[in-house]
Amino acid sequence: METILNIIDLGKTYQSAGRILTVLDQINFSITKGSTNAIVGPSGSGKTTLLGLCAGLDRSSSGIVELNGINLGNLSEDQRAQVRNQYIGFIFQNFQLLPTLTALENVMVPLELRGEKNIKARAMDLLDKVGLADRSHHYPAQLSGGEQQRVSLARAFSNSPSILFADEPTGNLDAETSEKVVKLIFDLNKEAGTTLVLVTHDLELAAKTQRIIRIKGGKLVADEKTING
Ligand code: ADP
Numbered sequence: 129m130e131t132i133l134n135i136i137d138l139g140k141t142y143q144s145a146g147r148i149l150t151v152l153d154q155i156n157f158s159i160t161k162g163s164t165n166a167i168v169g170p171s172g173s174g175k176t177t178l179l180g181l182c183a184g185l186d187r188s189s190s191g192i193v194e195l196n197g198i199n200l201g202n203l204s205e206d207q208r209a210q211v212r213n214q215y216i217g218f219i220f221q222n223f224q225l226l227p228t229l230t231a232l233e234n235v236m237v238p239l240e241l242r243g244e245k246n247i248k249a250r251a252m253d254l255l256d257k258v259g260l261a262d263r264s265h266h267y268p269a270q271l272s273g274g275e276q277q278r279v280s281l282a283r284a285f286s287n288s289p290s291i292l293f294a295d296e297p298t299g300n301l302d303a304e305t306s307e308k309v310v311k312l313i314f315d316l317n318k319e320a321g322t323t324l325v326l327v328t329h330d331l332e333l334a335a336k337t338q339r340i341i342r343i344k345g346g347k348l349v350a351d352e353k354t355i356n357g
Pocket of ligand 1: 142143144149151169170171172173174175176177178
């Protein structure tokens with residue numbers, strides 16, 4: 129089985145008021161290409177920090193994050209952004225859409241940044257895929273939470289990522305909407321072989337993946353296959 133993400137002795141510390149706070153301590157795991165994985169653990173245990181490091185949004189204090197064989201720690205900020213553009217999709221709990229842009233424009237941004245052609249038509253296709261073609265000219269404030277999350281999915285899918293990281297993708301959604309969002313994420317895995325790494329509180333969602341990695345107090349305390357694994 130091919131490895132897409134390799135985490136070796138990963139550590140993250142913050143300095144606050146002259147004290148060093150260890151948020152992640154000697155984390156080790158690797159993720160297989162095309163697999164589905166959940167990261168679970170109590171609030172404050174370091175899950176969001178871990179996801180941000182894996183996705184190259186932040187730098188570790190120690191250890192290695194290797195994505196598709198590329199050591200992210202050796203890269204400049206710009207080079208990490210390139211790796212994100214090329215391989216990574218990221219979904220935030222609070223959607224992080226740009227409020228002054230319409231749904232369509234939000235999806236067009238990463239396409240534009242990559243210098244792609246026919247971006248308007250491509251962005252419309254992506255919105256159609258998440259069932260929002262008829263909301264393309266709405267601003268985020270005019271959309272429900274579930275609709276905003278689906279726009280952010282369309283945006284995250286726009287570079288056909290090899291790996292999708294999602295931080296509490298259903299955290300702010302009602303049960304019915306959350307089901308729709310989960311289906312879209314897992315369809316991407318089935319149809320395009322996209323590797324999934326989901327941080328979640330939702331144990332039902334975690335149980336749909338093949339593997340559950342449990343974090344507590346910044347340490348990896350369990351790493352188990354589910355019945356799907
Ligand atoms: P989780 O996602 O599991 O709730 P987080 O990764 O968000 O946990 O946070 C883990 C710990 O790191 C928390 O104690 C949080 O307060 C701390 N933390 C996160 N970001 C920072 C930061 N920029 N500066 C200082 N402490 C931080």
